[in-house]
Amino acid sequence: MSTQTQATNPLLELKGLEKRFDLDQGFLETVKLRGGRITREKRAVHAVNNVSLSVDRGEALCIVGESGCGKSTVARLVAGLLTPSGGEINYDGERIDNRSRAAMLPLRKKMQMIFQNPYASLNPRMTIQQALEEPVRHHNPRMSRGEVRDKVAEVMQSVGVDPSWSSRYPHEFSGGQRQRIAIARALTVDPEFIIADEPISALDVSIQAQVLNLMLEAKDQRGLTYFFITHDLSVVEHFGTRVAVLYLGTLCELADTRTLFENPKHPYTRALLSAVPKLNDDGPGHIRLQGEIPTPINLPLGCPFQSRCAFANARCREVRPRPLQQADGSTVACHAVEENRLDG
Template sequence: MTAAVSQHDPKASAATADSREQDNAAPLMEIRNLYKRFSLSGDFLEQLKFKGGKLVREQEHVHAINGIDIDIRRGEALCVVGESGCGKSTVARTVMGLLSPSKGEIHYDGQRIDHLSAKELLPFRRRMQMIFQNPYASLNPRMTIQQTLEEPIRLHHPDWSKERVRDQVRDVMDSVGIDPDWGSRFGHEFSGGQRQRIAIARALAVDPEFIVADEPISALDVSIQAQVLNLMMEAQQQRNLTYLFITHDLAVVEHFGTRVAVMYLGMVCEIAPTGTLFAKPRHPYTQALLSAIPRLEDDRPQHIRLQGEVPTPVNLPPGCVFHGRCPHANERCRQEVPALIDVEGGARVACHGVEEGRL
């Protein structure tokens, strides 16, 4: 079956071969049965209500992440895609420890980190850095660029001399194409693309090995997006970085990603090498998602129009979260939550139809 994929796209065959080679290596990041929910009910007193003459406690939650399992391999760029509100950014922030998981475990380089205190997590902070979505909000307006880049270095290397810190800042500025003369200026003096270069430099300043990028180019002009993407790819090659790249732009995924995880309503419905996913998507939602990409080819498949509305994450539907919009759903889909299963091409799919051979 893998050979059939390679006939469609040689890149898919190469990606599949790479995935087989990496399967034997221990992943850098392991996410296991991860859940994150946010309360909508306020404090304890606000949750108390009278119903039928009785005092009852009612709680409502937004179920942002609903039991995802993902391995991130060393040196790869794992892209997480999905429509707005599917939980992509929540995954990024939970992995980085900015949010605490409601349930599940996160392991980094073989060690569990989701339950560590801020002090215990500090050594991992240097190895794990984040690039935020909005370059206009992620830089402190009261700090010069020099101060912004020096701050993480001084935090993680308090024993370094001033000269060594300045040398490190100069080196990282050169590596991302920033003029060292910018150091005395403030963030508001730069364009969006320049600010995002500064944000990337800040992430690279402490020589991390793992970077979470939460839609780092979505706030930029299209003409600047390619420059920032190429900069991140060059940094990956030069520094052997591992990326968790959050995006909704499938064209970026095809260009940048090693593997792709497709999310829908807080769950991973398919994860596969990039070439395999674009050549032969298996999950009905992935097929609909990829059919929406504008193409110039005459023989491209017809656009798949999904019926119905996206369910609310406050009241999740039973069974498969996609069954209300899936044209292939049956009674099992409405009752039983599908698990990720291995299919050809190094992919994993959470779909009863694929498991039963109906799709």
């Protein structure tokens, strides 16, 4: 009974996750003159707003959206690098967002992060051998020096990192080579969950496919679960099992990859997919979004996407849509979808 329950439980679950960054820190910054009266106002960037989703074991959930939509903030919240302003983060059935740094330590071995910029994520003063041995020693203090070296050598070989690189420093490598080293570093502690924050966006297009294939091979060989942040939808189509679309820190649509690409429902998702270059030209034309992009400081009252949506009406401007499950299993937060006001 307990084994079956464990198998059906998601590995990661976000419940009403929120993150605000205060802009006004001191007392004087909060004092404003409004209509001849002195008032106190605290401004904040609403980076993540009531996001709820789950990640099952063995899948690759991709989080997509424009720059500034809150993708990387969600990744850092999950990794414990930021503290949520509201909501919960549950990992393997246990809440983790309210844990102390010491209590999070056992999770660090299970949960690793691959960052966007391979030029900044590696210590320039460490050789590659030192950089790869450090996490192994930290999480396995009882391992002998020989065991640590064997573990590092095994991981280096599995991700195509040449053993002759061991004594060299990060500045001697290209971006693609550095990202391979960063992936190797994440895998040295045998994690089960990888948070990848735009891991290929800083690389040349010719190298991106190599790194993606490497990550897919590691997923199959090691049974990894990915929380993959990207803005490149062509990558999502080949890498992700499910896709979550964010706009201004709000979840617009959540669906299986095939369902999302074959039948996108939210107007924002349709606009994103229409911008993906395709070899055949028989699909719908590029949807050009009109209107102003609201700031995450002053979020609109209703739907965050209302100012750029061709289907917005009075309800969209006044009431924030709730994520509702559709017949095909996807989840969409849109009044127009709920009321069947979208064409086709």
